[in-house]
Each structure stands twice: as C-alpha cells, then as structure tokens.
Amino acid sequence: MMDLSKVDSIIDGYGTDAAALLAILQDVQAEANHLPREAMDRIAARLGVPLSRIYSMATFFETFHLEPRGRHICTVCMGTACHVRGAKRLVEQLERDLEISSGQTTADMQFTIEEVNCVGACALGPLVIVDGEYHGNMTSDRLSKVVKAVRKEGGGE
Amino acid sequence: MARIANPAGLGAHRQRLLAEREAGGKKTVAVCCGTGCNANGAEKVVAAFREELGKQGLADSYEIKPTGCHGFCERGTLVLLHPEKRLYQRVKPEAVAEIVEKTLQGGEALEQHFYDNPATGEKHEFEHDIPFYKHQERLILGQNGEIDPTDIDDYIAGGGYGALAKAFEMGPEKVLGEVKAANLRGRGGGGFPAGRKWETCRDVPSEKRYVICNADEGDPGAFMDRSILEGNPHVVIEGMIIGAYTIGSDEGYVYVRNEYPLAVRRLSIALEQARERGFLGEDILGSGFSFDIRVNRGGGAFVCGESTALMASIEGKVGEPRAKHIHTVVAGLHGRPTNLNNVETWANVPLIVERGADWYTSKGTKGSPGTKIFSLVGKVNNTGLVEAEMGMTLRQIIFDIGGGIPGGREFKAVQTGGPSGGCLPASKLDLAVDFDTLWEEGSMMGSGGMIVMDDRTCMVDVAKYFLGFLKFESCGKCTTCREGLRRLHELVQDITEGRGTEDTIGLIEELAETVDAASLCALGTTATNPIKSTLAHFRDEYLAHIRDRRCPGGVCKALIRYEITEACTGCLVCAKRCPEKCITGEKKQLHTIDQSRCIKCGICMDVCKFDSVRVV
Numbered sequence: 104m105m106d107l108s109k110v111d112s113i114i115d116g117y118g119t120d121a122a123a124l125l126a127i128l129q130d131v132q133a134e135a136n137h138l139p140r141e142a143m144d145r146i147a148a149r150l151g152v153p154l155s156r157i158y159s160m161a162t163f164f165e166t167f168h169l170e171p172r173g174r175h176i177c178t179v180c181m182g183t184a185c186h187v188r189g190a191k192r193l194v195e196q197l198e199r200d201l202e203i204s205s206g207q208t209t210a211d212m213q214f215t216i217e218e219v220n221c222v223g224a225c226a227l228g229p230l231v232i233v234d235g236e237y238h239g240n241m242t243s244d245r246l247s248k249v250v251k252a253v254r255k256e257g258g259g260e
Numbered sequence: 261m262a263r264i265a266n267p268a269g270l271g272a273h274r275q276r277l278l279a280e281r282e283a284g285g286k287k288t289v290a291v292c293c294g295t296g297c298n299a300n301g302a303e304k305v306v307a308a309f310r311e312e313l314g315k316q317g318l319a320d321s322y323e324i325k326p327t328g329c330h331g332f333c334e335r336g337t338l339v340l341l342h343p344e345k346r347l348y349q350r351v352k353p354e355a356v357a358e359i360v361e362k363t364l365q366g367g368e369a370l371e372q373h374f375y376d377n378p379a380t381g382e383k384h385e386f387e388h389d390i391p392f393y394k395h396q397e398r399l400i401l402g403q404n405g406e407i408d409p410t411d412i413d414d415y416i417a418g419g420g421y422g423a424l425a426k427a428f429e430m431g432p433e434k435v436l437g438e439v440k441a442a443n444l445r446g447r448g449g450g451g452f453p454a455g456r457k458w459e460t461c462r463d464v465p466s467e468k469r470y471v472i473c474n475a476d477e478g479d480p481g482a483f484m485d486r487s488i489l490e491g492n493p494h495v496v497i498e499g500m501i502i503g504a505y506t507i508g509s510d511e512g513y514v515y516v517r518n519e520y521p522l523a524v525r526r527l528s529i530a531l532e533q534a535r536e537r538g539f540l541g542e543d544i545l546g547s548g549f550s551f552d553i554r555v556n557r558g559g560g561a562f563v564c565g566e567s568t569a570l571m572a573s574i575e576g577k578v579g580e581p582r583a584k585h586i587h588t589v590v591a592g593l594h595g596r597p598t599n600l601n602n603v604e605t606w607a608n609v610p611l612i613v614e615r616g617a618d619w620y621t622s623k624g625t626k627g628s629p630g631t632k633i634f635s636l637v638g639k640v641n642n643t644g645l646v647e648a649e650m651g652m653t654l655r656q657i658i659f660d661i662g663g664g665i666p667g668g669r670e671f672k673a674v675q676t677g678g679p680s681g682g683c684l685p686a687s688k689l690d691l692a693v694d695f696d697t698l699w700e701e702g703s704m705m706g707s708g709g710m711i712v713m714d715d716r717t718c719m720v721d722v723a724k725y726f727l728g729f730l731k732f733e734s735c736g737k738c739t740t741c742r743e744g745l746r747r748l749h750e751l752v753q754d755i756t757e758g759r760g761t762e763d764t765i766g767l768i769e770e771l772a773e774t775v776d777a778a779s780l781c782a783l784g785t786t787a788t789n790p791i792k793s794t795l796a797h798f799r800d801e802y803l804a805h806i807r808d809r810r811c812p813g814g815v816c817k818a819l820i821r822y823e824i825t826e827a828c829t830g831c832l833v834c835a836k837r838c839p840e841k842c843i844t845g846e847k848k849q850l851h852t853i854d855q856s857r858c859i860k861c862g863i864c865m866d867v868c869k870f871d872s873v874r875v876v
Contacts, residue, residue: 124576125559129518156577163578163735164559166518182480183675183711184637186725192862199839199861220562220729222519223483224295225637226333226644237299242866244837 105131105139114149121150124160128167137168165220173208173215175253177201178232182221185228193229194218196243200250213254261412263538266546267425270416277417286323288342289364290405294329294490295483295522296644297336301353302326305337308356316360325414328404328491328526331645332392335375340387340405347387348373378641379663392642395661397623399631400607401647404491409526412533415494421539423610424498424505428547430613432506436462439506439609441617443629448474448565448602449677449706450782451628451695454609461589461599462507469509470593472600473500473553475516475523476570478562479678480729482709484633485603487645489516489523492607493530497553499609501539504551507599512553515570518560528555562679562733566781567592567600569735580735581781602707604633624650628694633708636662639669640712648693655689658712669714672813673798677706679726679733680786682793683719702793704786718813719798720805724752726790734783741784744775748791756816760806765795814875817860824851824864827872834864834873 117123147154208215227239335349374383440455477485569579592598628650641663682703731745772788811819830848845851865873
C-alpha cells in the first residue's frame with residue numbers, strides 16, 4: 104500500500120489544481136514506481152475530478168504504469184536509428200534471457216522490459232538503458248552479460 | 261545572485277565578468293556532457309581532469325567546463341581545448357592524466373586523440389579542420405561547445421540577453437517587423453512563418469495571452485531540441501521572453517519530454533537563475549514588462565507534439581487534438597490566444613534581433629532563410645547533430661559532413677521528417693534541403709531527423725516500423741487513423757511475412773488515400789508518407805517480398821535464413837552462444853545451422869569474428 108500522506112503532499116505542492124493532473128501523476132509514479140489504485144482514488148477525491156478522468160490520463164500517456172514494476176528496468180530504445188541498427192533483436196534477447204514478454208515483469212519482481220520510442224541518443228544506437236544507465240552500440244551478446252551482471256549484483260538481497 | 265535592474269546594469273555586469281576572466285587568465289578545457297557523451301563516460305572524464313589538474317598543480321591555470329552537446333556524438337567523449345580549439349575525441353578517463361601532463365603542461369599534441377578520417381586516413385588536430393565541422397554553419401549549436409549551461413553568467417559573458425535588452429529598446433512593433441522580414445519559419449516541421457503567427461496572436465483582443473515552447477520532440481531519430489535545451493537553455497528562454505514581449509504575454513510554458521531528464525534538469529536550473537538575475541519576473545530590465553515561464557513534462561505521447569493536443573495536456577486533460585477551425589493563436593491554452601513555437605525556432609529569435617533580418621536572410625535560401633539542425637543518424641559514418649545552411653544538398657550533408665556509409669556499403673535511402681516524412685532514394689541525393697523542396701518530393705523537413713539507410717536496410721520493414729509506431733501513437737479520435745493505420749500495418753506485415761500478393765499493394769494504396777483524406781490532425785494526414793514514398797521509390801523491394809518471397813535487405817525474419825560460409829574456422833563460439841543450440845560442427849571444422857530449429861536471432865552473426873555468417 105502506498106503512503107497516502109505522500110500523495111497528499113504532492114497534490115498540495117501543486118495547489119490542488121486539476122490542470123496539474125499530469126504532473127501530479129508523474130510525481131506519484133516517481134514515488135511508487137507505478138500508479139496504485141488507492142493513490143488514484145485519493146487524487147480524484149482531492150481534485151474533485153471523476154476517477155474515470157484519472158484513469159483515462161493514466162492509460163493514454165505511455166509514461167504511466169498501473170501494475171507494479173520490477174526493481175531493475177531494462178528499456179530498449181525503439182527509435183528509427185536504433186531500429187535500423189537492430190533494436191528489435193535486443194528486445195528478443197531480453198525476452199529470451201528473462202523469459203517474459205516485453206512490457207512484463209519477472210515473477211520475482213526483479214526485471215521489467217520496456218520499450219521507448221526514442222531517447223534522442225541516436226548516435227549510440229542500438230541503445231538499452233538499464234536502471235538509468237545508457238549502454239550504447241549494444242549487441243545481443245553484450246546485453247546478456249549486462250543483465251547477468253545486474254542479476255548477480257542484486258542476487259544477495 | 262544579484263538582480264540586474266536595467267540594460268546598463270547588464271552591460272556593466274558583462275564587462276565585469278570579462279574583466280574577471282581576463283585577470284584570472286585561465287584557459288578552458290570544454291568537455292562535452294550531452295546525453296551521448298555522458299553515456300560514453302563524460303562525467304568521469306570531467307572528474308578525472310579536475311583531479312589531475314589538482315595533482316599536477318594546474319588548477320589555477322585551467323578551467324574544466326562541462327558543456328552541452330558538441331554534435332559529434334559518434335566520437336564521444338569530446339574534449340575541446342580553448343582557445344586554439346584543438347579537439348581530442350574518444351577520450352577515456354584513463355587517458356586524462358597523460359593529456360594533462362603532455363598537452364596542458366608540456367604543450368605536446370597527442371596524435372592518438374586526433375580525429376582520423378575513415379575515408380581518407382587523414383588525421384585532423386583542430387575542430388575547424390574536421391570535415392564534420394568544416395562544412396557546417398553552426399549559428400545555434402556553436403555556443404554549445406563554449407558555455408556551461410548551468411551558469412547564466414557564462415551565457416551573459418558571451419553576449420547573452422543582449423538581444424533582449426535590444427528588443428526593449430526597439431519596441432514590440434520593430435521586433436515583430438524584424439522577425440517577419442527574416443522570414444523565420446517554424447523549425448518543428450510545419451515551416452509556418454513565425455512572424456505571422458506572432459502578429460495574429462498579438463492582434464486578437466484578449467486580456468491574457470500565452471507563449472509556449474514545444475519541446476515535446478517526439479520524432480524518433482531527432483534530438484536537436486534536446487541538445488539545445490541541455491547545452492544552451494538560456495538562448496531558448498531569451499527567445500521566449502522576446503516573443504512574449506512582442507506579443508504581449510505574461511505567462512509562458514515549456515512542454516518538454518519526460519524522456520529527457522537532463523534537459524528538464526538543466527532547463528529548470530536555467531529558469532531559476534534567470535529569475536534571480538531578473539530576466540524573468542516583474543519589470544524585466546526596468547522595461548515595465550513582466551513575464552515568467554513554467555515547465556511541464558510530457559507524458560510520452562507522440563501526438564502531444566501537435567499544438568492542440570499539447571495544450572490539452574497542459575490543461576491536465578488527455579492529449580487529443582481538436583479541429584482547428586479556430587486556430588490556437590486565436591483561442592488556444594485555456595481558450596486564450598496562444599503562440600507556440602518549437603525549441604529551435606525560439607533559439608533563432610535572439611540571433612535575428614541581435615544581427616538583423618538582412619544578415620539572417622543572407623543565410624540559407626530565399627524561401628527558407630537561416631540554418632537547420634539535422635540529426636544525422638543510422639548507417640552513416642559521422643553520426644551526430646549537424647547544423648547546415650538551408651539549401652545544402654542531401655549529398656553534401658550525408659557524404660561531406662556525414663562521411664558516407666560505414667563499411668564501404670552502398671547508400672540506399674535517407675528518411676527525413678520522422679514518421680510523417682518519407683524515404684528518398686539515391687537519385688534524389690542532389691536535392692537542396694529546404695522546407696518546400698522536400699515537401700514537393702513527398703517527404704518533409706519535419707523536425708530535422710535524417711536517418712541514413714544502406715543496402716542492409718529493408719524498405720518494407722521501414723514502412724512497417726513507422727506504421728507500427730503511428731498505429732500505437734494514434735490517439736484514437738478519428739476512425740480512419742485509428743483503424744486505418746492498424747489495417748495498413750497488418751497488410752505490410754503480410755508482405756514482410758511472405759503472405760502478400762500483388763493485390764495487397766493496391767489495397768494499401770487505396771486505404772492510404774482514405775487515411776490521408778479523412779483524418780483530423782497531421783499525425784493522421786501525413787501517416788502514410790513513409791509507405792507512399794517507399795512504394796514510389798522502392799516498389800521493387802515490395803515485389804521481391806511478394807513474388808520471390810525474398811527480403812533483399814536481409815531483415816524480414818520469415819524470408820531470410822542464416823548460413824555459415826567456407827570462411828568458418830570452426831572456433832565453436834557461435835555454437836556455444838546459439839540460444840537454440842542448433843549449430844553443429846567439430847572444432848576446426850566447418851559449422852552448420854539446423855534451419856528447422858533456427859529462430860533467426862542473429863547472435864551467430866554478431867559473435868563471429870571471421871565474418872563467416874551471412875544472411876540470405
């Protein structure tokens with residue numbers, strides 16, 4: 104369960120203004136890693152907008168996630184420059200290594216595979232971002248090693 | 261940080277900064293810290309320089325300046341030694357100690373860090389000699405290698421906010437006249453004259469007006485707006501203040517992609533410093549004019565680059581475009597007149613005010629004056645950001661600046677304009693690049709993405725890629741866009757998976773016409789450009805997929821297979837790495853792939869050191 108007092112303080116920071124809905128949802132997600140139902144209920148009540156509007160925002164914008172995500176996020180850039188340099192094959196490699204489909208989270212909640220339209224680092228394509236760190240000129244082989252290293256580091260916890 | 265109260269105060273502050281620098285006598289080492297170089301370890305290079313300078317007792321002689329993107333991302337981390345502008349490329353943290361000792365201390369040039377031209381084998385020591393930079397006209401990007409984006413005084417020392425002071429002196433009418441005379445056209449893709457937009461917005465009677473900077477750079481393959489915001493946020497802020505003053509607006513917004521965390525951070529710092537110095541807030545530079553800017557982060561929706569969708573998003577609503585029977589300059593954000601320009605357009609404004617329309621129109625072509633920043637990416641040697649005068653040919657940009665195609669492969673196409681643009685073949689390489697020419701050729705300038713493709717790129721796959729992108733990004737409001745793109749994607753997928761017939765092409769063309777004609781916003785009306793242009797220029801490739809069940813680019817999985825050639829040395833590496841364990845062969849013997857089990861992942865080709873795996 105998310106601490107709702109945190110949601111309240113985020114809302115207060117924007118002056119309970121419904122125009123700031125996108126920003127409020129972004130901040131809540133940054134806090135909780137996804138948008139928990141109870142947080143959306145709270146925002147709806149505090150801003151006086153229907154829950155359906157919150158839900159429509161949360162599902163329209165690609166940035167939001169309604170399900171909890173893994174501890175480690177592997178984001179594959181699918182921009183055009185990365186695409187022509189073989190980004191799809193990197194997604195497939197992650198899917199094989201982690202035994203989940205793109206967009207899913209492993210059962211142990213360790214890894215989530217995500218795709219992003221373009222992060223604007225096209226010269227380094229194909230590119231994978233693992234926990235915020237950019238790995239450029241990626242190959243499927245090297246990607247497997249990166250995932251293995253991350254798994255090993257987090258293994259003891 | 262003290263507030264600057266008037267233009268005289270700005271001049272005095274600038275003189276003081278220059279005098280301090282003169283007295284300090286420090287030379288500058290600029291380290292590119294754009295997103296590209298950061299991914300290559302630029303921050304560690306900066307830290308290593310600072311440590312080494314301390315160790316070797318040079319901390320008082322040199323200043324290490326982390327700057328924005330220098331454009332040549334391919335060769336990062338880039339280190340530029342001022343004032344002679346010697347460029348060291350691909351600098352690793354481990355190399356810093358030697359650079360400090362031999363170059364900074366001993367004055368020796370280190371050849372191993374020079375740029376080596378893969379085409380000619382020549383080495384170049386200075387930035388201005390490198391072909392990548394030599395053929396550019398870096399009016400906007402040039403400052404990126406000079407200033408620290410997190411220090412407003414660095415911008416002021418270089419003449420920053422001088423154009424704003426001049427604009428206050430000129431008055432709104434004259435500024436508008438200058439921007440109109442300069443024929444500044446919107447760099448976000450539309451190419452609409454900014455001056456006319458400003459004028460319409462100003463002339464609508466209203467108590468409140470807004471200005472917006474569109475930094476929702478959604479075109480995949482384009483990153484100039486990100487680099488400007490990261491490297492020189494104040495030039496955008498200054499442009500917006502001038503625009504707001506001209507139009508009579510007191511409130512501005514920057515709508516920036518959430519996928520650009522560094523740009524958001526640097527912009528927020530810049531806004532804070534601009535407020536402290538008094539360039540934002542009440543009574544700016546004693547002019548009586550008040551204005552402030554807020555940052556809104558986007559939610560990762562491509563359609564929000566469209567002006568009405570963007571404004572809906574700022575209002576806290578779902579980003580769906582509306583019909584523009586009434587334009588946003590008349591009734592935009594919160595129903596008020598709103599002037600929206602993109603990052604690069606705003607960045608051109610201070611230049612025009614400072615140097616005048618006559619100077620500006622001497623650059624570029626008659627219909628498209630000035631420069632345009634392109635992101636030159638894909639299968640090209642010198643990938644990075646390129647600023648060129650309008651009217652340069654595609655060939656000059658791709659071959660003279662970009663250094664041609666890597667690995668001696670053949671140029672096949674260049675894709676311009678993002679998902680709304682088209683693919684142009686080799687026969688169009690001598691086209692002059694400006695807003696109108698590209699439009700006539702069924703592509704567009706768009707925001708300036710230029711993705712180069714070689715003979716290993718499948719054009720049908722490229723069309724499928726863009727349709728897949730657009731069907732996902734369609735907001736769903738118009739049936740033709742929502743359903744039409746989905747069906748188009750399926751039809752193209754049929755072709756790439758070997759189920760296409762010649763009738764499929766006819767169906768695609770018919771449906772594309774409907775999507776064009778009956779969609780509301782530019783996402784839908786231009787969505788078929790990629791497929792129409794590839795059908796126009798690369799129909800042969802579609803036919804090869806259909807008639808011969810063959811993918812000439814070696815990309816479409818259902819139509820290709822991997823084979824191991826005689827060059828195989830039997831090193832066993834591919835067999836070990838194959839996820840399906842379907843490669844067999846003894847040590848030092850030719851290996852073979854069991855085609856019935858191969859999933860075509862391509863790993864064998866990636867790991868083979870002897871180039872003995874090929875796609876057929």
